[in-house]
Amino acid sequence: MNDRICSKCGRAVPEDSLFCPSCGNPVNQGAPQSLTPVPKRDLAGPLFGGGVLIILGVSFWLATSGAISWAIWWAYFLGGLGMLLILLGISNARSGKDSGPITGGIVLLAIGIIAILAWNYSLSNWWPLVLIVLGLVVIVSGVLSRRIAPR
Ligand SMILES: [Zn+2]
Structure with missing residues (x-):
């Protein structure tokens, strides 16, 4: 400065x-x-809270309108939640704060995507796949978040 x-x-x-x-x-x-x-207003809290409600509403709406099945709406919710956490983590990292939400976000997004794919392709034994992907995600996001964070 x-x-x-x-x-x-x-x-x-x-x-x-x-x-x-x-x-x-x-x-x-x-x-x-x-x-x-x-002091900079920390918008992360309100944005995240509002975002969660919006994603919940959208996934419910998709299910009630018949666009997606009730059996799988939670996967859309998790995926949306994951993207929200990733955005939160990126904005945290930019302002020098903990970028931990990125990892959680990618994990949720991965669970959502895998569940949706498994549902669409009628895979019954897809949970082991989730664990494998999550393991990779945790490792990769650990590396990525370290790169994003200014140190
Ligand atoms: Zn002077």
Whole structure:
């Protein structure tokens, strides 16, 4: 980050300082925002809560309208939930926070996709496949989330 320059003595002033450390001149000109830092509103919670409800509503709607079977609607819900978690994890990682939701999201998405495929192709013994894919997902997402996260 750029240090500001004191308008009185010309020395560098740390960004979070209200007064010049050298001469005590108040340095509020030019960068008023940094004096009263407005904490970024964490939208992750509301967005996630709203997203869950929307996905639940959409999957229910698909089932009630006959687009998908009631026996498989939960897989669509899990898949949507997974995508939501992935987005949350990516936005977390961008702001330097824990990118853990990515792993959980990919796991849920994988379960959803496999269940939907298994349903469509009438596979009965698909659960072992889920475990295998989940194992791979956990490993791969661990590597990916480490790459996304700024360190
Ligand atoms: Zn000064």
